[in-house]
Amino acid sequence: MPSYSAPVEDTLFLLNDVLGYQDHSELPGFADATPDLVEAILREGGKFAEEVAQPINLSGDQEGCTRSDDGTVTPPKGFKEAYEAFCEGGWGTLSADPDFGGQGLPHSLAVSFNEFISSANMAFAMYPGLTAGAVAALTLHGTDEQKQTYLPNMIAGTWTGTMNLTEPHCGTDLGLIRSKAVPQADGSYKISGTKIFISAGDHEMSENIIHLVLARIEGAPEGTKGISLFVVPKKLIGEDGSVGERNGVSCGSLEHKMGIHGNATCVMNYDNATGWLVGEENKGLRAMFTMMNEARLGVAVQGLSQSEVAYQNAVAYTKDRIQGRALTGPKAADKAADPIIVHPDVRRTLLQIRSFNEAARALVLWTALHGDVSHRSPDEKARTASDDMMGLMTPVLKGVLTDTGFANAVNAQQMFGGHGYIAEWGMEQFVRDARIAMIYEGANGIQALDLVGRKLPANGGRAVMSFFNEVGTFVKENAEDEAMQPYVEPLKASLDHLQQATMWFMNNAMKNPDHAGAGSVDYMHLFGLVGLGYMWAKIVKVVNAKLADGAGDKEEWLKAKLTFATFFMERTMPETAAHLARITSGADTIMALDAEAF
């Protein structure tokens, strides 16, 4: 049976020591996030993840969701009870708006809890995760009446939420949406159409489900300019806020998926369902996209979460499993064989994952903190700068953390040999669950296009110049510090590769956008490596300072981080050169063939 232990110490170290959480106490909500409260929330959140969500992860995968003939969808055993405990603990309220029952704490804190619960049980975490997405959309675009009607119950968790975008013939290209909305005399709309891949689409865990649905109002312009956003409750809500009769929406079937079996992924049929417009007519895509950054950051965290839990289980196994002897002679002479963690290639694999996870967690929190500043700072300049950074890093994090998180889960599974392929060990579930994060909320190829096609050129390259400047300044400021050189030198080399790649796009992709498309995924990963390397360099600086001050019983723990950082510089950063070589090879070979030649 797999296990999980929330990385509370690592997270506290990042928030308090590396990212300077307490320096932001002037921001709304941050004053409440005292070190004591942050620690208490992370410890309790970790405990909830470990003790409530994790024990039903493997069984949830094996049992899956079931749909009865009457269309009722039942999640796996224990999910309803765990969800009740989630609501009782107020875990959905952490960073939500205090006007509607939220605690108003920093979103970055909710992100940490989200990592823990996703590691423990990704399929379960998606139920409140989708609700949070719907809450964000309604908060930003709903009328006051809509907010009053939906938000309190959604934030409390008694109602859950969903996002309905995809249709059988369209996912990426939402301009092709066919679901239609017919205006009614009372200002409502009748919504009809079929939506697929709807996570948490139907279930019996909450009193009501609030669907946010993209559809086309009759007579609207074609393409993306004719899409509107609607709120469509599963059960209609009375004037007094009471939950009433069923609306014209139901789960037509459950998808048979590779993983996340504990989450009800539904085909949703809308048949003259009553809905209400959210935001402006025909501006539905814009409404959806304003909340995309946070949703994509949530998926990035899923990549990290599966990498982390897979790593923890691989470490435990490699310490326990005895097989063969160390290349340099027996290490456990009293046993029939040595634990396999003595083998360099086993350690290499583990360090590859660990050195990614810590930097990825740092980059997620660094970005989420920018998200908090962008929403909460009273200083417009600070808001803009943080919004730039959040927008720039979001596709990078989503693409890189889910691609690498999946690869890491596969590598962790490999440590188990044949046992890794067997369901009862739980490792193959992490791989199957992690796989979806590379696909949904915009497949990773789309993230890469968002990065090179939209985020790079935005505002004359303001965001990317600011990132280069920040990393470049850090490199310069630490270039003379001997203890920092093993870290800033590879970082400098990789930053240089990233800047060369950026320049190459500027010089070539203007005349032929295919050059940008052909290098987009490599560029995204190159960018991610520089971001992760920057995080390691920042961490090392803090570690060195703490060690110099005398770290007491934390000394070994801190020193290990230097090893993880060194490994990352030695073994992972060399990839940036290969990415650059691929990017600058351009699109000519890629576009040379007719489709028939493939």
Add this chain to the structure above:
Amino acid sequence: MPSYSAPVEDTLFLLNDVLGYQDHSELPGFADATPDLVEAILREGGKFAEEVAQPINLSGDQEGCTRSDDGTVTPPKGFKEAYEAFCEGGWGTLSADPDFGGQGLPHSLAVSFNEFISSANMAFAMYPGLTAGAVAALTLHGTDEQKQTYLPNMIAGTWTGTMNLTEPHCGTDLGLIRSKAVPQADGSYKISGTKIFISAGDHEMSENIIHLVLARIEGAPEGTKGISLFVVPKKLIGEDGSVGERNGVSCGSLEHKMGIHGNATCVMNYDNATGWLVGEENKGLRAMFTMMNEARLGVAVQGLSQSEVAYQNAVAYTKDRIQGRALTGPKAADKAADPIIVHPDVRRTLLQIRSFNEAARALVLWTALHGDVSHRSPDEKARTASDDMMGLMTPVLKGVLTDTGFANAVNAQQMFGGHGYIAEWGMEQFVRDARIAMIYEGANGIQALDLVGRKLPANGGRAVMSFFNEVGTFVKENAEDEAMQPYVEPLKASLDHLQQATMWFMNNAMKNPDHAGAGSVDYMHLFGLVGLGYMWAKIVKVVNAKLADGAGDKEEWLKAKLTFATFFMERTMPETAAHLARITSGADTIMALDAEAF
């Protein structure tokens, strides 16, 4: 529903034009393998794969195998009938010994058929695949009587075979085996113990199942020097060769696996089962290992096979699925959107897979041909040289083709967006099936250790020097040919990286073997890239010659290969520099931490 079309043209081109199959007609069996016969076999074999094996692949995955309370194991619907057709077609006899009913054709031809059938249905292909392994072991190590008893029926397919190595507490380290064999007065042994992960361990598809079992004879020395190999039939065989009563061996349970659901992976319980020694007492591991090369080559082919079938389906989908518009303006203006194959990143993904598959197929056949020479040549020098090459390339092929084959299946799945995650499209099955090939027949980390620890230093580095010499000579001979330069220059650079890495091991791993272990997987992949690059360079040379001669209606088909080769050089070969950097970073960082710090 996924589909499959056997790459017969590509295979014929490799065998006839690139590898000069007909130049070997002096070898036993090769004279029979005339171009006409080879083509007929590949076409019929392809048809069998496409029409018999492929249609039951998805259903076989969804249904899986079932075990009744009486221990009977039933494979999925249609498997028994398909297996009967396999036997009727004589597909197990291709390269088997004519003395026992085989056709004696080149093993490399059987390897091509094996690719087709594995692409079509990997779980199905494993039933005869395991039989072929058992046949090889008995052919090499069995007594004449054993051969007469078992081989004719096994080659015909009326009896199948299995390999029983792994026990719950040991896989890689077979010295820990506990299954025991007690000698009986009649020269037989009573075998007792539990074996796990036994592919095709039990089923009702054949009259009998011949288990090859590793066990320890009572009183044998500890460790690997006390392991013997036994043949243990499921049903005892009478003096007249008739199949009689059940032996003391049964399937205790079926493993619940990530994939290859159509193959019965069994826990096998031996309870005083009657068995007979194969080969010498206590020399069981040696007997097992002599047949390892061919078994590992078979697993390498599985990696290629899933990459190929996943590629084919991804190509079809990307031509069919319309979504969005090309970056350079609409390409299918008459449709609501362009097919997604217009997008550079989609093409990049497809070319990455395709440019691997063709070179991997070439490298497999090149190596298999060396295997044929090593077994069949009358010239001892030629036999030794080919045996060297076969031994050297086997771990490289097993590790690289299964790692990359899996990654390719994942990338092909990605082309389907959300549909790739849904079972009915079949893409997620390819991923799950491909995953096991990285694990069994020696996990890929073990392959890498075999390469650097055993194959590199063997005979004073004779094999690797011979490989360097062959590739280096090719590079030199073609350096002045302008049309070859885009291919031999990157090949030369990568060969140089490989030679530097080899030298680094020589200089460092002697004093500290951890340096070899720490770089072993990178070295294996670096070696694979040079091998694949060499195959592309050889292919390009043939293509150029054919184009110069006037290729008629094959011109576009041949020219496409130049694009695949160029892509490989531009996009894949740059990885060799990163591998070298990682290898030369050594083991110090990797070995620095105590196990507790992970």
